[in-house]
Amino acid sequence: MAQHWADFQYEIYLNGTTGAVPRLPTDPSRLEELAEHRLGPGPVGYVAGSAGDGSTARANQAALDRHRIVPRMLRDVHARDLTTELLGRTLPAPLALAPVGVLSIMHPDAESAAARAAAARGVPYILSSASSTPLEQVAEAMGDAERWFQLYWGKDREVTRSFLGRAQASGYSVLVVTLDTPLLAWRPRDLDQAYLPFLHGVGTANYVTDPAFRAGLAKPVHEDPNAAVMHFLGLFGDAGHTWPDLAFLREHWDGPIVLKGVLHPDDARLAADAGVDGVVVSNHGGRQVAGSIAAADALPGVADAVGDRLTVLFDSGVRTGADVFKALALGARAVLLGRPYVYGFGLDGEAGVDHVIRCVLAEFDLTLALSGHARPDTVTRADLAETAP
Numbered sequence: 349m350a351q352h353w354a355d356f357q358y359e360i361y362l363n364g365t366t367g368a369v370p371r372l373p374t375d376p377s378r379l380e381e382l383a384e385h386r387l388g389p390g391p392v393g394y395v396a397g398s399a400g401d402g403s404t405a406r407a408n409q410a411a412l413d414r415h416r417i418v419p420r421m422l423r424d425v426h427a428r429d430l431t432t433e434l435l436g437r438t439l440p441a442p443l444a445l446a447p448v449g450v451l452s453i454m455h456p457d458a459e460s461a462a463a464r465a466a467a468a469r470g471v472p473y474i475l476s477s478a479s480s481t482p483l484e485q486v487a488e489a490m491g492d493a494e495r496w497f498q499l500y501w502g503k504d505r506e507v508t509r510s511f512l513g514r515a516q517a518s519g520y521s522v523l524v525v526t527l528d529t530p531l532l533a534w535r536p537r538d539l540d541q542a543y544l545p546f547l548h549g550v551g552t553a554n555y556v557t558d559p560a561f562r563a564g565l566a567k568p569v570h571e572d573p574n575a576a577v578m579h580f581l582g583l584f585g586d587a588g589h590t591w592p593d594l595a596f597l598r599e600h601w602d603g604p605i606v607l608k609g610v611l612h613p614d615d616a617r618l619a620a621d622a623g624v625d626g627v628v629v630s631n632h633g634g635r636q637v638a639g640s641i642a643a644a645d646a647l648p649g650v651a652d653a654v655g656d657r658l659t660v661l662f663d664s665g666v667r668t669g670a671d672v673f674k675a676l677a678l679g680a681r682a683v684l685l686g687r688p689y690v691y692g693f694g695l696d697g698e699a700g701v702d703h704v705i706r707c708v709l710a711e712f713d714l715t716l717a718l719s720g721h722a723r724p725d726t727v728t729r730a731d732l733a734e735t736a737p
């Protein structure tokens with residue numbers, strides 16, 4: 349019998365015959381509850397928290413929930429193939445791990461371990477600019493797996509140029525440029541605990557090891573670490589960038605460029621006009637604009653506007669394999685998984701990330717089959733019914 353991601357369920361049941369149950373829950377809500385219970389209040393608050401009243405984060409899930417799958421019967425779904433072509437690459441499934449900075453607040457093994465877990469399954473890992481470990485070290489941990497780098501496009505051109513050069517020298521091939529975070533949003537859960545990871549020395553490793561960044565410091569990092577953090581906070585974002593500035597990135601990056609955080613169809617058209625290769629429809633997991641449109645509600649408009657010109661990716665609210673199916677039906681080529689893998693990582697390190705990847709892909713494989721599809725790319729809007737809120 350061909351190997352399917354769905355076989356993970358029988359592996360779990362078979363292990364159960366010897367009394368072994370999974371070390372982590374397979375249900376994403378229970379995983380989050382466990383993380384809230386076991387991990388430190390500052391760190392877990394940073395991950396679980398969102399902007400303002402939290403309404404955008406809730407809306408992300410509600411929007412996916414409002415769309416219901418309409419399964420089709422008696423189609424041959426016996427042999428399934430989840431491989432997905434995008435940006436000139438073949439992925440084992442329509443899934444990548446979203447860039448999440450400061451992972452060492454969750455687990456001391458940090459980004460290298462999360463990246464290794466993704467690499468072992470062939471799932472692209474998108475390394476954040478704000479990683480706890482320098483990008484060169486994470487690249488080494490990944491062997492010859494796909495490397496994607498997420499850029500916080502900051503105020504200092506020399507630092508940006510240096511980051512792009514370092515990332516290319518370390519074998520990162522896809523550049524994901526995050527547009528929705530020129531400033532950190534108002535985040536009450538962090539404010540109420542007065543907790544910001546960077547001030548605990550986390551998330552600045554790519555910066556403090558960078559020659560161009562160091563050139564802007566009055567004193568060496570070890571002599572005045574707080575000044576280095578404040579310098580980072582002052583330059584990691586730039587609220588002054590506009591569309592024509594993208595030419596600078598195009599000039600300094602050889603591979604595909606994907607813009608993350610696009611919600612308006614007109615912005616998607618501007619992205620296509622600017623000559624980039626893809627967009628991620630995302631509201632940053634509800635962490636930036638409280639009250640913003642749910643990402644899943646923005647997806648069809650963006651897909652209609654640029655689906656024939658750009659690779660459309662999606663994140664914000666994906667928790668299950670069924671959510672992956674719905675995102676594809678609404679027009680995404682693939683999805684990025686955010687908080688769920690971070691909880692798995694916090695609870696069980698590299699093995700926890702592997703567990704979450706396998707749960708989501710097993711359920712996606714089963715959803716695909718039970719809905720009448722043998723491949724991700726045959727899923728369309730006709731597979732969904734939209735119900736009243």
Ligand SMILES: Cc1cc2nc3c(=O)[nH]c(=O)nc-3n(C[C@H](O)[C@H](O)[C@H](O)COP(=O)(O)O)c2cc1C
Binds near residue numbers: 396608631
């Ligand atoms: C703790 C945390 C840190 C994040 N850091 C980054 C980052 O460094 N760069 C970035 O582009 N997005 C970052 N994001 C956003 C994710 O890439 C992604 O858009 C979001 O988590 C998707 O929403 P979801 O977690 O609800 O699925 C972060 C998200 C979380 C939860």
Ligand SMILES: O=C(O)C(=O)c1ccccc1
Binds near residue numbers: 448478529532584635
């Ligand atoms: O916390 C975040 O959502 C985020 O994107 C971020 C921003 C700056 C540095 C690290 C993470």
